[in-house]
Amino acid sequence: MLVRRCPWRSIQLHQLWCPRQIHTREANHDKRWPGWQVIIGIEVHAQIKSRRKLFSESSTSRPGEIPNTTVSTFDSAFPGTLPTLNPKCVELAVRTALALNSKVHHQSAFDRKHYFYSDLPAGYQITQRYSPLASGGYLKLSKGDVSVGIQQIQLEQDTAKSTFDGLRRTSLIDLNRAGSGLMEIVSEPHMRSPEEAADYVRTLQAVLRCVGSSDGNMEQGSFRCDVNVSINKHGQPHGTRCEIKNLNSVKFMMVAITSEVFRHIELLESGCSVPQDTRGFDENKAETFKLRSKADSPDYRYMPDPNIPPLLLSEEYIETIRKTMPDLPDTTRVRLRNLGLSERDTDVLMAVDSGHEVGFDGELGKGAVTYFDSLAQQRDPRVVVNWMTHELIGQLTARKETFSDNPVSVEQLGELIDLVQDGKITGTSGKLLLKHIIANRSSLAPSVLARELSLEAVSEDDNASTRAWCAEAIEALPEEAEAVRQGNPRVLNKLVGKVMQLSRGRADAQNARVVLEDVLQR
Numbered sequence: 001m002l003v004r005r006c007p008w009r010s011i012q013l014h015q016l017w018c019p020r021q022i023h024t025r026e027a028n029h030d031k032r033w034p035g036w037q038v039i040i041g042i043e044v045h046a047q048i049k050s051r052r053k054l055f056s057e058s059s060t061s062r063p064g065e066i067p068n069t070t071v072s073t074f075d076s077a078f079p080g081t082l083p084t085l086n087p088k089c090v091e092l093a094v095r096t097a098l099a100l101n102s103k104v105h106h107q108s109a110f111d112r113k114h115y116f117y118s119d120l121p122a123g124y125q126i127t128q129r130y131s132p133l134a135s136g137g138y139l140k141l142s143k144g145d146v147s148v149g150i151q152q153i154q155l156e157q158d159t160a161k162s163t164f165d166g167l168r169r170t171s172l173i174d175l176n177r178a179g180s181g182l183m184e185i186v187s188e189p190h191m192r193s194p195e196e197a198a199d200y201v202r203t204l205q206a207v208l209r210c211v212g213s214s215d216g217n218m219e220q221g222s223f224r225c226d227v228n229v230s231i232n233k234h235g236q237p238h239g240t241r242c243e244i245k246n247l248n249s250v251k252f253m254m255v256a257i258t259s260e261v262f263r264h265i266e267l268l269e270s271g272c273s274v275p276q277d278t279r280g281f282d283e284n285k286a287e288t289f290k291l292r293s294k295a296d297s298p299d300y301r302y303m304p305d306p307n308i309p310p311l312l313l314s315e316e317y318i319e320t321i322r323k324t325m326p327d328l329p330d331t332t333r334v335r336l337r338n339l340g341l342s343e344r345d346t347d348v349l350m351a352v353d354s355g356h357e358v359g360f361d362g363e364l365g366k367g368a369v370t371y372f373d374s375l376a377q378q379r380d381p382r383v384v385v386n387w388m389t390h391e392l393i394g395q396l397t398a399r400k401e402t403f404s405d406n407p408v409s410v411e412q413l414g415e416l417i418d419l420v421q422d423g424k425i426t427g428t429s430g431k432l433l434l435k436h437i438i439a440n441r442s443s444l445a446p447s448v449l450a451r452e453l454s455l456e457a458v459s460e461d462d463n464a465s466t467r468a469w470c471a472e473a474i475e476a477l478p479e480e481a482e483a484v485r486q487g488n489p490r491v492l493n494k495l496v497g498k499v500m501q502l503s504r505g506r507a508d509a510q511n512a513r514v515v516l517e518d519v520l521q522r
């Protein structure tokens with residue numbers, strides 16, 4: 001299959017490769033629009049998480065960076081400057097392609113796409129529309145048995161940012177983003193509902209984060225979606241697509257698709273046809289609006305970039321990257337379930353993992369799953385996940401912190417779990433200790449801290465302390481003590497709680513219960 005034939009290229013640059021027929025679902029009938037089939041294809045522009053830009057030595061900028069401070073002469077289109085391709089961007093795009101089961105081409109090439117806008121200093125964007133880095137492939141969605149085909153994955157430059165200052169009636173240009181590396185990931189029109197489109201975006205985000213190629217953050221603009229929507233009657237050919245540009249959240253994307261479907265239905269049912277538009281989305285009105293029609297679409301005057309040679313990737317290079325690929329979310333999920341983790345715990349761990357900050361240039365291994373794996377190597381996985389999801393993540397969430405902020409090292413939590421498991425501190429003391437480490441950003445070993453904070457458990461044979469706390473508890477709660485004496489055992493829990501409070505968690509609850517029963521039933 002020739003991916004795209006470019007008018008100016010006489011030779012066929014793509015390998016002949018036919019993806020298997022992926023989309024084999026039965027036509028599904030959606031109650032929201034009976035009789036109609038909805039077709040959705042998504043173009044994703046994902047910022048490549050590299051320290052440097054695509055064709056220059058300049059650093060990529062971070063959110064909040066002072067405008068126009070991370071700009072090379074090349075990225076500001078200074079005459080006479082030349083591009084040098086950043087190999088890290090290539091590597092991360094290849095990782096992405098392999099994760100999406102795409103065919104990475106041994107030869108790809110760069111084109112210039114011309115248009116004039118203030119955020120494009122050179123007057124053209126360097127892209128790979130006609131001879132992309134990879135083509136074909138698929139992404140298996142998390143729900144149902146659906147795979148969405150991938151058309152192609154291409155490298156391209158990001159633009160600068162322009163903002164309009166209404167008060168001064170001036171446009172402000174920030175070139176920090178100009179020339180950063182993007183991957184355009186173009187899907188086949190295989191999605192059939194707003195929910196499937198959302199699933200595709202979320203699954204793709206998780207895959208990009210997992211292989212370390214992008215933050216995949218829609219709100220911050222490192223993952224931008226153009227969504228193509230068309231409708232047709234079941235069994236009829238596909239309708240005319242409209243493209244909705246620059247959607248910046250999954251929720252808004254679903255609303256935009258839904259409103260677009262109803263707009264098409266209204267047009268077709270009133271006997272009109274759907275014109276092929278490029279549209280924007282008004283979040284307040286929850287509807288799309290026309291930006292331009294197909295007829296007005298610019299002639300991009302594509303031409304090969306004369307300053308960049310074809311990108312040649314050997315089979316060995318591709319294989320080397322394949323060997324360093326991490327497990328993808330699908331595989332990880334199965335592995336975690338096989339370790340005996342519940343579906344809920346697996347979901348929590350993976351959600352937290354996919355939300356962690358991606359390192360630059362493909363640095364891997366800082367997420368919740370890697371953290372869990374290091375701990376579970378020598379411990380019961382279910383005990384570890386319990387401490388991670390209920391205590392560590394729970395306490396971080398209560399402090400409005402994310403897993404990326406986690407100050408507790410693997411060694412610290414490991415020792416803490418061992419101390420509790422070995423009965424050296426009680427579970428309650430363990431939780432207190434964890435709270436202390438998080439709040440004070442302490443790097444001390446839990447055993448040292450337990451001593452410093454007098455949290456070491458009172459051993460079973462050190463019954464004197466427990467007996468003293470029990471006596472104190474009975475004195476503090478005379479009515480409850482009397483109730484137990486009268487044969488109401490349920491009230492005993494309250495007394496045990498009091499002992500735990502008085503001992504600041506150091507007493508062993510089981511031991512305290514035995515002592516209390518003994519004292520009260522005498």
Ligand SMILES: Nc1ncnc2c1ncn2[C@@H]1O[C@H](COP(=O)(O)OP(=O)(O)OP(=O)(O)O)[C@@H](O)[C@H]1O
Binds near residue numbers: 041230240
């Ligand atoms: N009938 C259709 N209904 C919905 N989506 C469609 C339909 N036909 C094609 N698509 C989708 O439209 C998208 C086309 O993207 P592509 O990048 O190839 O071209 P483009 O939108 O014309 O160009 P540009 O990159 O300049 O926006 C693909 O995701 C494809 O799956």
Ligand SMILES: [Mg+2]
Binds near residue numbers: 043184186
């Ligand atoms: Mg496109």
Ligand SMILES: [Mg+2]
Binds near residue numbers: 043226243
């Ligand atoms: Mg498009």
